[in-house]
Amino acid sequence: MNKNFPRRDFIKNASTLIAGGLLLPSETLKASNIFGSTKKRFAIVGTGDRGSGMWGKDIVKTYGDSIEFVGMCDKNSGRVNAAKKIMGVTCPTFTNFEKMMLEAKPEVLIVTTVDATHSEFIIRGMELGADIITEKPMTTDEVKCQSILDAEKRTGKKVTVAFNYRYSPQRAKMYEMLRAGAIGKITSVDFHWYLDVHHGADYFRRWHRLRENSGSLWVHKATHHFDLLNWWIDSDPEEVFAYGALEHYGKANSFRGENCRTCVHKDSCKFHFDITKNQRYVDLYVNNESFDGYLRDGCVFKEDINIFDKMNASIKYKNGVQVSYSLITYAPYEGYRIAFNGTEGRLEAWIQEKNPTTNVDYDEFIYTKNFGKPEFIKVTKTEGGHGGGDNLMKEMLFKTGKQDDLKQKAGTRDGALSCLIGIAARNSCDSGKPIRIKDLTTIEPQIQKVYATPS
Ligand SMILES: NC(=O)c1ccc[n+]([C@@H]2O[C@H](COP(=O)([O-])OP(=O)(O)OC[C@H]3O[C@@H](n4cnc5c(N)ncnc54)[C@H](O)[C@@H]3O)[C@@H](O)[C@H]2O)c1
Incomplete structure (x- = not known):
């Protein structure tokens, strides 16, 4: 008091x-x-890059009038204190989550730890009285997924899953056009995502390289894309069949080191990454290696890498829509191609995420009615991380009076169904068999998507 x-x-x-x-x-x-x-009263667990920046410093700067941080927790005591400085807050820091929850008594807990640990903090956070905002993926396997669904019901608390990708203007415009019936009934979707040799490689340097941490990129990365598909298609996924392989990174290469700073191949390796050029990374990671031994500039060719670097899936939706999806992690450029095919036409786009040669302030779609001529539709880009999605999502979550007209807010059902497609794809790669979504948790896929109840 x-x-x-x-x-x-x-x-x-x-x-x-x-x-x-x-x-x-x-x-x-x-x-x-x-x-x-x-x-x-907000608390945060996992004060790395995402926790200290997009959720930490940015909330303090933009929403400091209505939100205060009352506790910060990370298992790395050096990093949590570095994050406190970055965020410019005065709240206590903890390495013991239970202690933070009991002493700081947050109303809202932000979960930004390593993916496979999200479930323990989401569940215990709710049991100790907080509503939760969790980073994607909600979790990494079907058992943890079920435990979150059960805990939300049991505690009466609320989990929001932070699907920032829904908020970028170009994707919101696709949602609006599809819901307005621009191409009639959607029948199939071609969706191909390209991570480049910089961003794509970065997943193989970090904790993400191990399935036991990230659930593989089927879950860690593709959860974004699967959530978009579920939202755009407006139905639940029913069955998934997938292939995946690791050929480019990991043990496929002829040489390797422990991490870039100490590597004897640093002068010749195309993937050499000098972390010391990024002061924020030095403050968060390099200066705190003595606490947990974590190397943010790990070698992308480590023998222990056990995630795929190329992935393809076929997804069948309950409403009959069929999706061809792929993810590649070593493209020369970054972005995605998408085409929605419908009974009355086609909507397609090639969205380049960061291409200095196309320095325009808009994204462009091609919209063609059957028997008609192509129309070019321009959507103005918005400033900020993840195509402007990060800031627009925070406005939706933290600004009072914001209407969720495009149903962009997501709860546990959406969080579950997006990661379950990735989990099903991973299981399919392992077993060689198609996987039914309804066999994974108690969620029964519906023809018409069930939206989260607004809070
Ligand atoms: N929505 C997006 O676009 C987006 C972008 C980046 C990251 N993310 C998500 O944000 C989360 C954090 O990613 P990051 O890039 O900041 O990683 P990071 O490695 O920088 O941070 C993770 C932090 O969690 C801490 N941690 C791990 N296990 C813990 C435990 N058991 N107890 C307490 N602390 C623990 C680590 O010490 C580290 O400080 C991930 O879930 C990731 O998927 C989302």
């Missing part, structure tokens, strides 16, 4: 205002919490 604002005074003041007609009862809740602060 805040000594300067005892609870009984707050109740007395608030009731006086209600009686005087100055505050509605719901506004009294916003007016002050039991700690005497008008700000929502």
Whole structure:
């Protein structure tokens, strides 16, 4: 309890205002919490790049009037303190999650740890009284997925899954056109995602290179793409068949080292990455290696890499839509190609994520009605991370009065169905068999997608 604002005074003041007609009862809740602060109490677990930046520093900068950080936790004590400096906050830091939850008593917990650990913090966070905002993927296997669904029901708390990709203007425009029936009934989708030799390689340097951490890129990366498909197609996935291989990174190469800084091949290796040129990475990772031995500039050719670097899947949806999907991690450039085929036409796009040669401020679609001529549709780009999606998502989550007209907010059902496609694809690669989504958890796929209830 805040000594300067005892609870009984707050109740007395608030009731006086209600009686005087100055505050509605719901506004009294916003007016002050039991700690005497008008700000929502946030804590964060996993204070690495994403946690300290997009969620940490950026929330403090943009939403500091309505949100305060009351606790930060990371298993690396050096990193959590570096993150505290980056964020410019004064809250206590912890390496023990349980202790943070009990002492800091957050209303909202942001989960930005390594993917395979999300479930433990989501579940325990809810049990200890917080609503959750979790980074994607919600989790990495079907058993953990079921435990999250059960815990949300049991605790009555709410999990929001942060699918920032839904918010970038070009993808929102596709959603609007498809929902307006621009191509009639969608019948099939071609969706191909290209990670380049810089961004793609980076997954093989870090913890993501091990399935046990990331669930493989089928889950870690493709969860974004599968969520977009579920949202665009407006139905649930039913069955997945997939192939995957590791040929480019990992043990396929003839030479390797431990990490780039110490490597004898640094002058000749095309994948050499000098982490010391990035001061933020030095502060977060290099300076804190003594605490956990984690090397952010690990070799992309390590023998232990056990994720795929090329992946293809066929996905069948409950409403009959068929999807051809692929992900490649060593392309010369970065972006995606998509085509929605429908009973009355086709909507297609080649979206380049970062190409200095096409330095235009718009993305372009080709929209062709059957028997008609192609129309070119331009969508203005927005500033900010992930095609502007990061900032627009935070506006939706934290600005009061924002309407979710395009159903961009996502909960556990969406979080589950996107990672379940990746889990099914991974299981299919391992077994050589098609995998049914309904065999993985209690979620029964529906012809019409079930949207999260707005909170
Ligand atoms: N939505 C997006 O576009 C996007 C982009 C980047 C990352 N992410 C997600 O954000 C999360 C974090 O990614 P990152 O790039 O910041 O990784 P990172 O390695 O920089 O940070 C992860 C942090 O979690 C900590 N951690 C790991 N296990 C822990 C545990 N058991 N207890 C406490 N702390 C633990 C690590 O020490 C590290 O500081 C991942 O889930 C990733 O998928 C999402």
